[in-house]
Amino acid sequence: MERSLRVAVIGDHDPAAPTHVATDDALRHAAAHLGVGVDVRWLATEPLESDLAEVEAADVSWCAPGSPYRSLRGALAALRHGREHGVPTLGTCGGCQHMIIEYARHVLGIKDAQHAEYDPYASTLFVSELTCSLAGKTMPVALVTGTRVAALYGRTEVEEEYYCNFGLDPSRRDTLHDGGFAVTGVDADGEARVLEIPGHPFYVATLFVPQARSRPETPHPLVVGLLRAAL
Numbered sequence: 001m002e003r004s005l006r007v008a009v010i011g012d013h014d015p016a017a018p019t020h021v022a023t024d025d026a027l028r029h030a031a032a033h034l035g036v037g038v039d040v041r042w043l044a045t046e047p048l049e050s051d052l053a054e055v056e057a058a059d060v061s062w063c064a065p066g067s068p069y070r071s072l073r074g075a076l077a078a079l080r081h082g083r084e085h086g087v088p089t090l091g092t093c094g095g096c097q098h099m100i101i102e103y104a105r106h107v108l109g110i111k112d113a114q115h116a117e118y119d120p121y122a123s124t125l126f127v128s129e130l131t132c133s134l135a136g137k138t139m140p141v142a143l144v145t146g147t148r149v150a151a152l153y154g155r156t157e158v159e160e161e162y163y164c165n166f167g168l169d170p171s172r173r174d175t176l177h178d179g180g181f182a183v184t185g186v187d188a189d190g191e192a193r194v195l196e197i198p199g200h201p202f203y204v205a206t207l208f209v210p211q212a213r214s215r216p217e218t219p220h221p222l223v224v225g226l227l228r229a230a231l
Helices: 018-034 053-057 072-084 094-106 148-153 170-178 221-230
Strands: 004-010 037-043 060-063 089-092 125-129 138-143 157-161 166-168 182-186 192-196 203-206
Touching: 004 018, 004 053, 004 072, 018 037, 018 221, 037 053, 053 072, 060 072, 060 094, 060 221, 072 089, 072 094, 089 094, 089 221, 094 125, 094 166, 094 170, 094 192, 094 203, 125 170, 138 148, 138 192, 148 182, 148 192, 148 221, 166 170, 166 192, 170 182, 170 192, 203 221
Parallel strands: 004 037, 004 060, 060 089, 089 203
Antiparallel strands: 125 166, 138 157, 138 182, 182 192, 192 203
């Protein structure tokens, strides 16, 4: 009997959003490659404020693009569960940004760490508006040798697609990196584009959208790695 993995996709689902369609497709591509089934369940963020049962039952979590979410608090609660309980977790685009906020608040103890999309005038912005929008761009990413992401790609220079206008505030990079959420991929200007927690079974955040480049015959290595970590 084929093994099936339950995937909790954290995000307010929009069936017309290209990145949401790509998320579903990428999970199917990776599952077929690994010879497993996949049960994908999109979880709206508001109910997650008080009920994490679906998150707790999942083998895998993926925090999807599409922020601002209807509930920042719900998304952070789901991400905290994945981080604290060793659940393989991937965050892409908006998901990456929320992983940064969750880590800053609950690991670094910076309770007022904020995302500019929710409060642009907050005093402690960990996620701020990019000086130049990356939406619709394909750009190179340099990966740090010896990291999980470099091992999954099998190389240290890749190209990926972006849909975002927000990212890790450069002034907070060292605080986050030195605090254990390591920057393991950067763009040509050295700006953070990939983060991961060393020692976690799989806790990876990418500002780009890897699912956009997944195809049935060439599933994306990060998505394959996500599911393999759960197996």
